[in-house]
Amino acid sequence: MEQSERFLDFRILKRTKIGVWEEDGKRFHRFHEIFIITEGRCSVLIGRRIYRLQAGDIAIIPARTLHKTDYLNDGLHTKYVISLTKETAAEIDGFLGEKLTPLCLRAGQVTIPSQRRDAIFLLLGRMFYEYENQPPHAHSVAKACLCELLISILRYRAQEAENDGSEDETTRRVHQVTAYLYDHLAEEISLPGLAAHFAVSPSHLSRTFKRVTGFGLREYLVNLRIQRACELLLSTSLSITEIADRCGFNDSNYFGDAFHKAIGVSPRDYRKLG
DSSP states (O other): OOHHHHGGGEEEEEEEEESSEEOOSOSOOSSEEEEEEEESEEEEEETTEEEEEETTEEEEEOTTOOEEEEEOSSSEEEEEEEEEOHHHHHHHHHHHTSOOHHHHTSSEEEEOOGGGHHHHHHHHHHHHHHHHHOOTTHHHHHHHHHHHHHHHHHHHHHHSOOBOOOOOHHHHHHHHHHHHHHHTTTSOOOHHHHHHHTTSOHHHHHHHHHHHHSSOHHHHHHHHHHHHHHHHHHHOOOOHHHHHHHTTOSOHHHHHHHHHHHHSSOHHHHHHHO
8 A cells, every 4th residue: 555545544734824814614524633733822612612812722623513713913824734534533542542632633623732842743743744745654653643742732631721812802792692593503693683682783793793704694604504414414314304404494405406505415425435
């Protein structure tokens, strides 16, 4: 088997952006994602929470979790992005002899202690070198680096209270809105009705939600419903129509179109792929 083929189970990329920038692309992945900020600042929405990250922070996005990243200021933004499949996570647990990855890969933010930052950045640089250049035994070395990183994340989480993002008043209010949408996604939700529930004007709610999360309210709600549909497709035997209804889609044809746009395949094919 070629080295390039053996790297299909996980990957590491290094991304650099300049200036204020809004990340686009798919909002869901079938794999777990870890990214580590080495330079700059960004805001990350993961599920229903917003996190503010800077150099030395790690964001963890479990598979099939709604997310979006916005870069907040001018200047250079650099991060390493590690993607690994559920199978790779299970393989690592088997290698380590204990189930650590479920704890490591919980959604959220972890801060690397300042005295460990240089060591972690060197570890990432080594992993990236092995992945990019693929010298002999590169896959084994890169995966060993990944194991070390995951154990480090677990240690840092044990050392600190869970950092669940900035809780300024505006962010706190937006978190209340996202929590409400999570709890009521199967219901009919309108901007005027949502604004009335939170005692603000529709224009203020729409503008603030977009500024803080990077999503329009309707866009966020549709993606949230798609995320729930993904869970039901894989965990139940409900029909596509029943799932559409339970996720707040009154029109199964619209559900199919929205699902394909977000995920890239039809609901039926997604269920077959498992």
